[in-house]
Amino acid sequence: MADREETNLNPIDLGDIDAVVARLDEIIEAALETEDRMGWFAAMYRRVTLAVRAGIVAGRFEDGPRMVRFDAIFAERFINAWDEVQAGRRPTKSWQVAFAGANKRRLVIVQQLLLGMNAHINLDLGIAAATVAREFGQPIEELKGDFDRINDVLAELTQGFVDQVDELSPWFGLLDKVGGRTEDVLIRWSIEAARDAAWLLATELAPHQPVDQARPIAVRDELTEGLGKLITRPGIVLPVVLLVVRAREPNDVNRVTRFFREPPVSSRVG
Secondary structure: OHHHHHHHHOOOOOHHHHHHHHHHHHHHHHHHHHOOOHHHHHHHHHHHHHHHHHHHHOOOOOOHHHHHHHHHHHHHHHHHHHHHHHOOOOOOHHHHHHHHHOOOOOOOHHHHHHHHHHHHHHHHHHHHHHHHHHHOOOOHHHHHHHHHHHHHHHHHHHHHHHHHHHHHOOOHHHHHHOOOHHHHHHOOOOHHHHHHHHHHHHHHHOOOOHHHOHHHHHHHHHHHHHHHHHHHOOOOOHHHHHHHHHHOOOOOHHHHHHHHHOOOHHHOOO
16 A cells, blocks of 8 residues: 555655665664664664655655655765674774774763764765765755755654653663753754754865865864764763663663664654
């Protein structure tokens, strides 16, 4: 029934997105086999991808085919980073921080998720936007509407994911009682600010050929790496609270991965 509706109402080739979902499934399964915490981000990202897919089918975006390609290029940035690490090579500095964080048992669940989101939005999103604009032969400004819409999807889902952490982390609420800038970085991490930064990067990259984009990408990568390091070590006081929070979180890595891949019906978002 769903396939017939897609054909009748929105005859868009969704093959690229379906391939992304299949690849994310492979990554999640590999993470489950090795109890890799990066599976948490992969599981969350799979659900984001499905939400974007649903938005395309529903006609939520101005240009469905372009958004399919945008979503695929965007996802490939994470998938390629995973492949680089599995092959013993180094991905971007932003992703190096995220993957290194997956090996730090002291980090709470939200820190792990934010590290992936930091690399993927602050660095990858702008690169993907500039790339798809070039592929479609369009000025970057023509992408702005759909760029904002895909970020609306991210924003809608992000708070829901953070809220779900309460089910896995019963003392997570302690963080709300810790003030200061470090809380803003960790808990009130602004997807709007990340979106704006990503758009600035896209507009900076768009006028240039890929060979001339290396320098601004490297600069943004270093800045994003710095934010990732701040997420892993947010100030002086907050880490003490985080250790207390972490003590009540599950030690079963795969339980968390499965929760984000297929959460209980009562806690699903999107």
